[in-house]
Amino acid sequence: MDLKRYFNARRANTGEGFAARPGDTGWIDSLRGLQTHRGMPFLFGTETGPDVLELRPGASPAVIALPRATASYVLFVQVVADRPSTSPEGFGEIGPATLPVEGNPLGDRVATYGLRYADGSETDVPVLRRFAIQQNHISWSASAFAALPLRGPIVHASTGEDFILGRGPGACFFQGEARTQSGRMDRQGENLWLYALPNPYPDKELSALSLHAEQEISLVFAVTTTTLTQHPLRLQGRRKLKVRLPPGAHLNKLGELDVDDRGEQIGMDLGTVISARAVLEYSRADWLGAKVDVQPVRSANEVIVEYSAHPDARLYLRSDDGRLHMFELRSLEGGGNEGGASLNVAAVEPATRPVKIRIVEKGSGVRVAARLHVHGAHGEYLPPKGHHRKVNTGRFEDFSGEFANGLNQYAYVDGSCEADLPLGPVFVEISRGFEVRPLRTIVEITATTDNLTFELDRVLRWREEGWVSSDTHVHFLSPQTALLEGKAEDVNVVNLLAAQWGELFTNVADFDGRTTIGAKDFGGDGEFLVRVGTENRMQVLGHISLLGYEGEMINPLSCGGSNEAAIGHVLEATMADWAERCRQQGGLVVMPHAPNPQAERAADIVLGLVDAIEMMSFNPRTAQISAFGLADWYRYLNIGCHLPLVAGSDKMDAAALLGGSRTYVRLGQRDFTYRNWMDAVRSGDTFITVGPLVEMIVEGRRPGGTVVLPRSGGTLTINWRIESVSVPPARVELICNGTVLEEIRCGGLSCKGQLSVPISDSCWIALRARGSVAGREADIAAHTSAVYVKVGEMPIFATADAVSVLAQIEGSIAYMDTLAPKSDEARHARLRAALELAHHRLHHRLHELGASHHHAPVHSVHVEREH
Numbered sequence: 001m002d003l004k005r006y007f008n009a010r011r012a013n014t015g016e017g018f019a020a021r022p023g024d025t026g027w028i029d030s031l032r033g034l035q036t037h038r039g040m041p042f043l044f045g046t047e048t049g050p051d052v053l054e055l056r057p058g059a060s061p062a063v064i065a066l067p068r069a070t071a072s073y074v075l076f077v078q079v080v081a082d083r084p085s086t087s088p089e090g091f092g093e094i095g096p097a098t099l100p101v102e103g104n105p106l107g108d109r110v111a112t113y114g115l116r117y118a119d120g121s122e123t124d125v126p127v128l129r130r131f132a133i134q135q136n137h138i139s140w141s142a143s144a145f146a147a148l149p150l151r152g153p154i155v156h157a158s159t160g161e162d163f164i165l166g167r168g169p170g171a172c173f174f175q176g177e178a179r180t181q182s183g184r185m186d187r188q189g190e191n192l193w194l195y196a197l198p199n200p201y202p203d204k205e206l207s208a209l210s211l212h213a214e215q216e217i218s219l220v221f222a223v224t225t226t227t228l229t230q231h232p233l234r235l236q237g238r239r240k241l242k243v244r245l246p247p248g249a250h251l252n253k254l255g256e257l258d259v260d261d262r263g264e265q266i267g268m269d270l271g272t273v274i275s276a277r278a279v280l281e282y283s284r285a286d287w288l289g290a291k292v293d294v295q296p297v298r299s300a301n302e303v304i305v306e307y308s309a310h311p312d313a314r315l316y317l318r319s320d321d322g323r324l325h326m327f328e329l330r331s332l333e334g335g336g337n338e339g340g341a342s343l344n345v346a347a348v349e350p351a352t353r354p355v356k357i358r359i360v361e362k363g364s365g366v367r368v369a370a371r372l373h374v375h376g377a378h379g380e381y382l383p384p385k386g387h388h389r390k391v392n393t394g395r396f397e398d399f400s401g402e403f404a405n406g407l408n409q410y411a412y413v414d415g416s417c418e419a420d421l422p423l424g425p426v427f428v429e430i431s432r433g434f435e436v437r438p439l440r441t442i443v444e445i446t447a448t449t450d451n452l453t454f455e456l457d458r459v460l461r462w463r464e465e466g467w468v469s470s471d472t473h474v475h476f477l478s479p480q481t482a483l484l485e486g487k488a489e490d491v492n493v494v495n496l497l498a499a500q501w502g503e504l505f506t507n508v509a510d511f512d513g514r515t516t517i518g519a520k521d522f523g524g525d526g527e528f529l530v531r532v533g534t535e536n537r538m539q540v541l542g543h544i545s546l547l548g549y550e551g552e553m554i555n556p557l558s559c560g561g562s563n564e565a566a567i568g569h570v571l572e573a574t575m576a577d578w579a580e581r582c583r584q585q586g587g588l589v590v591m592p593h594a595p596n597p598q599a600e601r602a603a604d605i606v607l608g609l610v611d612a613i614e615m616m617s618f619n620p621r622t623a624q625i626s627a628f629g630l631a632d633w634y635r636y637l638n639i640g641c642h643l644p645l646v647a648g649s650d651k652m653d654a655a656a657l658l659g660g661s662r663t664y665v666r667l668g669q670r671d672f673t674y675r676n677w678m679d680a681v682r683s684g685d686t687f688i689t690v691g692p693l694v695e696m697i698v699e700g701r702r703p704g705g706t707v708v709l710p711r712s713g714g715t716l717t718i719n720w721r722i723e724s725v726s727v728p729p730a731r732v733e734l735i736c737n738g739t740v741l742e743e744i745r746c747g748g749l750s751c752k753g754q755l756s757v758p759i760s761d762s763c764w765i766a767l768r769a770r771g772s773v774a775g776r777e778a779d780i781a782a783h784t785s786a787v788y789v790k791v792g793e794m795p796i797f798a799t800a801d802a803v804s805v806l807a808q809i810e811g812s813i814a815y816m817d818t819l820a821p822k823s824d825e826a827r828h829a830r831l832r833a834a835l836e837l838a839h840h841r842l843h844h845r846l847h848e849l850g851a852s853h854h855h856a857p858v859h860s861v862h863v864e865r866e867h
Helices: 159-164 173-178 329-333 479-488 575-584 600-606 627-637 674-683 799-818 825-848
Strands: 033-037 040-044 053-055 062-069 073-080 109-117 122-128 147-149 193-198 206-213 218-226 239-244 266-268 271-281 297-309 314-318 324-328 345-348 353-361 370-375 402-405 408-413 416-421 424-431 439-445 451-456 467-474 493-501 504-506 529-538 542-547 588-591 612-616 645-648 662-666 686-689 693-698 706-709 714-723 731-736 739-745 750-759 763-770 780-784 787-791
Touching: 040 073, 040 218, 053 206, 062 218, 073 109, 159 173, 206 218, 239 329, 266 297, 314 329, 324 329, 329 345, 353 370, 370 416, 408 416, 408 479, 424 451, 439 451, 467 542, 467 612, 467 645, 467 674, 479 493, 479 529, 493 542, 529 575, 529 674, 542 575, 542 600, 575 588, 575 600, 575 825, 588 600, 588 674, 600 799, 600 825, 612 627, 627 780, 627 799, 645 686, 662 674, 686 693, 693 763, 693 780, 693 787, 714 731, 714 763, 731 750, 739 750, 799 825
Parallel strands: 353 451, 467 493, 493 529, 588 612, 612 645, 706 787
Antiparallel strands: 033 040, 053 218, 062 206, 073 193, 073 218, 109 122, 109 206, 147 193, 239 297, 239 345, 266 271, 266 314, 271 297, 314 324, 353 416, 370 408, 370 424, 402 408, 424 439, 467 662, 493 504, 529 542, 542 588, 645 662, 662 686, 686 780, 693 714, 714 750, 731 739, 731 763, 763 780, 763 787
C-alpha cells in the first residue's frame, strides 16, 4: 500500500513518546521506500515530506482507500508511544532496577481498526497495547503477544567460525555461540511491530481501512495485504530438506552454505534458514562392522537445509556467479522439482518423536554414563535434548560435555536422556572407554517408539585386577563436567588443571587444595574422581603439571612473559622451584606433553624432582602416542633417571578426547583413593594406551621394579599380554634401552606370550604395542613403563643421551643469563643455582664414568654478555 497521501506527520516531530534514546542506531529512520521485512514488501515514507501516519486520540479516523481486492490478512508496521515506567502505588522511592519493566503494561485499547467491504458492510477490531501493538523501547520480557518485531531473527556463525571464514565476528561472543538472535531489541535499540490483522471475510472485496485512535497515540509506518490462507507470521517448527546444489553453488571452508545474516548465499522469504550443512554419507556396512572409527564422507554438492518457515515460503540460493535461484517450499517438501529447476530435493523426516534413551550395564541393568552419537538416514546428527546440534570445537569456546571426532559428534550423558528422533532408521553409536565393548547399531523408530534401552558389555576386567585409568592433563571443564566425561569414558581419575594464558586464568576458582570430587569423603561413590591441580608454565623454560597437592595454590601459574604469562611478567620462579613446593605440599610432579618444551625439564629430571613423564594426544584419531615423546623418555632412562610413563589428553576443546590417551596404574593391594593413585604412579607400574591394555612381567618384576643379575648376566623370562575391545594390536615390540629387541605379530584383539632374552649389560626393558585407531600402520597404541635390569654394579648410562640432556640444561642457563626478565638479583641467582646444580651433577657423572664427551661451556654469572 502507498500511504503517502495519508501520512500526516514526520517521524522526527512525533513527540516525546517516540523520541530516540542513547543506544538507538537510527534504524527506524533508515526505513525508506520499498523494503522487504520477514519476506513481506512494505512501502515506507520518504524523507521529502510527512513519512508516518499518526493516530491521535480525539482526531477523526484515518480512512485509507484500498484497491478492490480480497485479502486474508492486512499487515501493519506500527508502534505505540513509549510509556514511562512508574513506581508501584504507595511504594515510595525506588533505586535503579536490575530488570527494567518498560513495555510491561498491557491491555489498553490503543486504537480500533475497521475493515470496510465493497458491499457496504464493515467490521471493527480492537488494537490493544502489547497484543497487536507495542512501544518502541522495551525491557527484555515485554514481547507483544499478537505482533512480531519487524526485524526478523538473525542467524550467526560462532566466533571461531567467523575467523575460519576470514571475517570479523558478526556478533559478540555469547550471541555467536548461541548462533541465533530474535529481531526483538531490548534495553537498547529500536522496535517497530508487525501485526497481521485477520480478515473474517476473506472472500469479500475490501474497499477501505478505518483507523481510529482510542486511548494512546500510535504511528503506522506501512501497510500491506496478503491472500495467504495460513497466518503469515506463524511459522512451522524446524524441518529439513536434503538438497542437491545447482551448478555454481559451492560450500565454504566449514563444509556449509553461509546462512549468516550478512551473507546472500541461501535464505527464505517467509522464514529462516537455520543451517545448510554438507550431507554426511555413511557406509552401512562399516557402521555394522568392526572398524574402530567409522567416518562419513562429506558431500561436495548436497546439503541438509534446516529451516523454520511458513508453508508458502520460497527458498533462495545464490550461485557463485551471482545468479539467484528461487524454489517454492511446498514443491520442495513434496519432493518435486519446481519449474524444472536444477535442484534435486528429498524431504528429510522431521525429528519430532520424543524418545527416552537408557544406557545400562549388561547383566546388572545399572544405568551407566556413556558417550552417545545418533544420526538419521541422511547423516544428520540428532543430539539429545540439552546438547548442541553442532558441537563447537573452538578452543575455550564451549565446555558442555560434548566431543567432535572428525565429522562425528557426540554427547556425554549420564545413562539417561531424551532425544527427538525421526521415524525410520536411526544410527546409534555408544562407547564407554577401553574395557567396554563399543556399540554401533541401527534401530527403527516408529510412531509408537517411546523408549530405547541399550546394554553395554564390560568384556575386560582390568579394574577388578587392581588397575585404574587416568588422564593427567585436562583444562577448562567444570569439575562436574569433567566427572561426567570421566565416567562416560571410564576414566577413574581426571586431573583438571588450572592455568594462566597471558591475561587469562582458567579453573582457578575450582582449586581449593583439598577436595577430590567424586571421592567417598565428598559424597561420591569413590569410583570416579576429579582433582584440580595446576599446570605452571613458562614460554621458554617449559611447563610442569603439579597434581594433587594440598593447601594454597602454587603461584605464579605462569611467569617470564608471554604467551604463557602476561607481557612484562618477570621470571620469578623456575619449574624446579614449583616442583619442590608441590612435593612439600604432598603432590605429584609430572612433566607434560613430552618431548616439549626441551629446556629446564632436563635439569629437573636430573635433580630427581619429577615423578613421571607424560605422553599427550589431543585425539588418537589424529595422532596417537608420540614417537618423539617416547624417544625423549628413553633418553632419560638411558642415563639412569628411572621415571614411569603417564598419559593425558591436554583437553582444551571439544575436538580433544578426555582419556583418549590415558594412563593405567596398578594399585595392587591398595584401596582406590586419589592419594593411593599418586603413590601407585610413583611406584612405576603403569602403562599408557589409546585402546589396547598391556601388561609385562620380567622375572616376576613389574614395571618400576628392578631385576638384579650377577656380573655375568643371565637370561630373563618375560611374560606379556595385550587385550583390547576395539583397537587391534598389530604387533608387539620388546624395547631394550630404546631399541627393538623382539617383535611379535598379533592377530585379533588379544594376544599373549613369553620371551626368553639373554642380558649381559645393565638395561631397562619395556613393551610397546603398535596399532591404530585410524588404520595407520606406524601408530603406537600402548607402552608400558620400564623394568630395570641391574647387571653387577654396571650402571645404565648412554653418553650421547647424557650430552643431549646436558645441552638442554646449558641452553636453559644461557636463557637465564641473557634474555630472562629478572625479578631481582638475589632471587634470579637462587633460581639459576638449581640449573647449575643439575648441570654439575650430570657433568660430574660423565667424568666419573670416564665418558668422552664434548659440550658447550656452562654460562658464567660473572660474564655479562656472551651472545
